Amino acid sequence: MKRILYILFSLSFLAACSNNEPTIIEGETAQGVRFYLVKKPEEKRVAIKIAWLSDWAYGEDNNPIAPYIGAQLLLAGGAVGFPAGVAGEKFADWDSQGFINTNSDYAFGELYFEKAYLSETIEIAQAHLHKPLFEEKWRARIEDEFAKKITEVKKQPIAKGFNVARAIVMGDQPLRRYLSLDQQDLLNGVERSDIVRWHEKTIVSDPHSVVITGDLSESEAEQAVDQLLAGLPKRQKSLSKIIEANYEATTIVLHEESAAQSQLIFIAAMPPVHEGHAFADIMLQRALGYGETSVLHKTVREQLRASYFFEAGFAQYNTNNRFLFMTGAVDDAKLEKSVAAIKAAYGEFKRVGTAGQLTELKEPLIDSMKKIKEDYYHLNTTTFENVLTGFKASRVLNLLDELNDVTQADVQKRLEDAFPQFDDFIVIAVSKNPEALPGACVIAHVNEVERCLAPRDKAI
Amino acid sequence: MFVYAQFIAMFILVLSIFGLSGCQEKQNPEIAPNIYYAPINGSNAVSVHLIFENTSDQPGLMHYLEHLVGHNIKGPNDRVFVQHANAWTTRYSVGYWRSGKPDKLEQLLASLRKTIEPLEVGEEYALEERGIVLNEYDFRLGNNYSAQAFEEINATLHAGNRIATSVIGTPKQINELRYDDAVILHQKSHVVQQAKLVVTGDVSLSQLRRALERVEWPVASTSNQFGAGRYHLKKAFTQRLEFADENTVPRFVWQKVIALDTPVELELLRAQTALLSSILESNLPGGLAGPLRFDGTTTSGFSFQVFPLDEKHLQINFSGKPDKGVKLVDVEAEFQAELLKLAKQGIPPKTWQRLRKRFDDYWPDLEDQGNVEKWYARYVTSSIYQQKEPKSVKKLLRMKNGISQEETNKYLKLLVGEGAQVIAFIGPEEVFR
Structure with missing residues (x-):
């Protein structure tokens, strides 16, 4: 019996010693592409995420719609050797998935597949990146569908409100046009040549970041990355991505007859993500405007009884321009009272912060951080986000410790240093009542925003 | 002796896993x-x-x-x-x-x-x-x-x-x-x-x-009967509806309820109709994506779902966005003609086998106990929300064997049979016809 116990003990000891912890290796492929391999022992699936730098959204002469259509067309429109519709069925057979997305600063490629189908999946993905067909049937179809969808979305009061916010912050710079998509003539005017030019300039063989996760050796990962990017051109020139951002505090009412209720939006500048303090920011954002126990929910829904829900969050126009927003749809009759109540509640929040709540705010984040290492998808995505924002890839393995080390004093200091004063907020209401906010600058169309602002140094 | 002891140890371990x-x-x-x-x-x-x-x-x-x-x-x-x-x-x-x-x-x-x-x-x-x-x-x-x-x-x-x-x-x-x-x-x-x-x-x-x-939880004296879901399809009908709005993405919508002759276990019916839905949405012979989207230019995209309302009734939802320049009446005509054709021909065996293989992931891997537990917890919770009595894991996994090509074709034929249906056009009026 003793021997049995000894063996059982040995078995469990061996199990405890077997190292299934992920490790991160920085490598470089034969073609000179730097990448990170997140090695996850015994993982059957593989994830690859790539970011290509892009300055398309900043170019005066670039069609702002082209990246949106191009990204969809790359995958849906087929490639040499794989007519439209063929790759999708093969991917479904293998349980592989592929995506292309864009934002202001990057195009992103993602692949998820079983290791057993690595070469087949990468062969198809490479063909679509390198030799897409860009057939007219699919270009016209995707453009038409996109234009209809944007037309539908743009009529929402919340979309109109954030459109006004972009006009205040960025004037008429190309980045605003790329994000607002409010030039109706361009929605149905993307030429194939626009898409080909976007593709040639963006999908290149020297991407900004590559992260690959799975039970792969370094040489397997190197080969996979080189095979995926094979045949693509090298980037021709450096990128220029300058915008003038003006977060001038002002109050504007966009008069909108069809608005069922008023959409209230507050936005103010925040330091960019790459400056750090992510955990303190998340905890403060949750305390301010996430869920039923948040400051904003209690103020606007429970005390004022003016709204179904009112939330706070972070968003960014580009990598360097992040902002804090608070928004919700409120009763027209309670719009003015809502602004006053939010002003008082935010002021109190700036004063007391998360005092007494740190443990319960940390708890769900601790659970999330623990799960990152268990799941190949989360592991890959989190590592990728770290690399993209300029942090060390290995940070992902220590996020739990980093979170545990955050103190109440850290959170309070972040609130004082980085969160805006209430008077710094731009306030926008989209309402059928033009007199909803006394003293506000009232406009009937986003084009009228300039007259509500102090003269800018230069026309932007 | 050592080998013997190791065997015993392994036996105990295996026994405990099976026991659980x-x-x-x-x-x-x-x-x-x-x-x-x-x-x-x-x-x-x-x-x-x-x-x-x-x-x-x-x-x-x-x-x-x-x-x-x-x-x-x-x-x-x-x-x-x-x-x-x-x-x-x-x-x-x-x-x-x-x-x-x-x-x-x-x-x-x-x-x-x-x-x-x-x-x-x-x-x-x-x-x-x-x-x-x-x-x-x-x-x-x-x-x-x-x-x-x-x-x-x-x-x-x-x-x-x-x-x-x-x-x-x-x-x-x-x-x-x-x-x-x-x-x-x-x-x-x-x-x-x-x-x-x-x-x-x-x-x-x-x-x-x-x-x-x-907490002195107030336990009921007896289990309450599951009441909802007793669906009644009194008679077949066709109702046409139009919703005109210039800013809304245009869609042709077809929704239908059909009655089965004999009741089928809900979870089996759900699995069989999910397989049928994935076949009809595919770009393989026997699917609708080929004629409507990839080979043809009828819709820029569509979704097709068949699912049970209860053990005796199926609901069918089709929603298709017209291709550029295509009217909704034409989407309707093309879709109905293609569906009728497929129902007459049946699903080609190769397509059925290919989609059935993909469908293996519909049920969890029994070797992954943690995953089975999560899957079963979701199933039990959703069953109660649907006012349906949950079954045991064993019973659910036994249903894998109830999926057959014959059944898939039987349900496909039923889709074009008698039932209650609503045909709707949504979007800018000029796209309707």
């Missing part, structure tokens, strides 16, 4: 009348749902009551032990949900127990909450013309059945909601005998029993 899975297979999730339990070992979290059948025929009333009860059960210290809290109303149920750490189970249960206590929010609060529900309507449907159209399609298709009743109602119906009616509905529906409790997560059965005892 054997327990789960035999275990009925109903551990006491109206109390359902599905463990997820090692999750370090517990979820509790208290679910009542939605028995109201008045549009929006149960949802309004859910708002009022949600306020009634809030406690000053919820923040300390509740990680997530929510409540929702569906066409079948109204449910209240709390989750937190396993050591907070008693507080979570005590919090939900308050749903069956008298409703005491007061007339003034209730009136204000009606305004909040109107805000919610505006948030979900007010500026969403398609969502409003689908409400009307649902009401027309299921006329005479309880699921035709709108969960949220129209603004006019919301304005007519009365606190007194909500109180009466609460007294009828939120009672011990009707309440079904679902506990999932990292707690043992004995821990759960102890927690129920400590």
Whole structure:
């Protein structure tokens, strides 16, 4: 019996010693592409995420719609050797998935597949990146569908409100046009040549970041990355991505007859993500405007009884321009009272912060951080986000410790240093009542925003 | 001797693993009348749902009551032990949900127990909450013309059945909601005998029993019958609806209900119709994506779902966006012609086998015990929300063998047979015809 116990003990000891912890290796492929391999022992699936730098959204002469259509067309429109519709069925057979997305600063490629189908999946993905067909049937179809969808979305009061916010912050710079998509003539005017030019300039063989996760050796990962990017051109020139951002505090009412209720939006500048303090920011954002126990929910829904829900969050126009927003749809009759109540509640929040709540705010984040290492998808995505924002890839393995080390004093200091004063907020209401906010600058169309602002140094 | 000892050790280990899975297979999730339990070992979290059948025929009333009860059960210290809290109303149920750490189970249960206590929010609060529900309507449907159209399609298709009743109602119906009616509905529906409790997560059965005892959970005298889902298809009909709006993405919508000759186990029916849906959505011979989208230029995209309403009725939902320059009448004609053709030809064996292989992931891998537990916990919870009695893991996995090509073709033929159907055009009027 003793021997049995000894063996059982040995078995469990061996199990405890077997190292299934992920490790991160920085490598470089034969073609000179730097990448990170997140090695996850015994993982059957593989994830690859790539970011290509892009300055398309900043170019005066670039069609702002082209990246949106191009990204969809790359995958849906087929490639040499794989007519439209063929790759999708093969991917479904293998349980592989592929995506292309864009934002202001990057195009992103993602692949998820079983290791057993690595070469087949990468062969198809490479063909679509390198030799897409860009057939007219699919270009016209995707453009038409996109234009209809944007037309539908743009009529929402919340979309109109954030459109006004972009006009205040960025004037008429190309980045605003790329994000607002409010030039109706361009929605149905993307030429194939626009898409080909976007593709040639963006999908290149020297991407900004590559992260690959799975039970792969370094040489397997190197080969996979080189095979995926094979045949693509090298980037021709450096990128220029300058915008003038003006977060001038002002109050504007966009008069909108069809608005069922008023959409209230507050936005103010925040330091960019790459400056750090992510955990303190998340905890403060949750305390301010996430869920039923948040400051904003209690103020606007429970005390004022003016709204179904009112939330706070972070968003960014580009990598360097992040902002804090608070928004919700409120009763027209309670719009003015809502602004006053939010002003008082935010002021109190700036004063007391998360005092007494740190443990319960940390708890769900601790659970999330623990799960990152268990799941190949989360592991890959989190590592990728770290690399993209300029942090060390290995940070992902220590996020739990980093979170545990955050103190109440850290959170309070972040609130004082980085969160805006209430008077710094731009306030926008989209309402059928033009007199909803006394003293506000009232406009009937986003084009009228300039007259509500102090003269800018230069026309932007 | 060493080898012998190792063999014994391995035998004990293997036995214990089989013993555990054997327990789960035999275990009925109903551990006491109206109390359902599905463990997820090692999750370090517990979820509790208290679910009542939605028995109201008045549009929006149960949802309004859910708002009022949600306020009634809030406690000053919820923040300390509740990680997530929510409540929702569906066409079948109204449910209240709390989750937190396993050591907070008693507080979570005590919090939900308050749903069956008298409703005491007061007339003034209730009136204000009606305004909040109107805000919610505006948030979900007010500026969403398609969502409003689908409400009307649902009401027309299921006329005479309880699921035709709108969960949220129209603004006019919301304005007519009365606190007194909500109180009466609460007294009828939120009672011990009707309440079904679902506990999932990292707690043992004995821990759960102890927690129920400590909070003096009011256990029903007998298991309540599952009432919802008795669908009645009185006669076949075709109703055409048009929803014109210049800013809305155009869609051709076809929804239909058909009756089966003999009842089939719900979960088997769900699996068979999910397989059929994936075949019809595919770009393989026997699918619709080829003729409508890839080879043809009828739709820029579409979705096709077939799913059971109960053991005897299937619902079919098709929604297709027209290609550039194509009218909705042409989408309708092309779609109906192609579906009829497929129903006559049947699914090609190669396509069926290929899609059946993909379908292996529909059920969890039995070797992955953690995954099986999570999957089963989701199944038990969703079954109760649909007012359907959950089956054991063993019974569910046995259904794998009930899938056949013959059955798939049988259901495909039924899609073009007799039934109740609504055909709707949504979007700018000039695209209709």
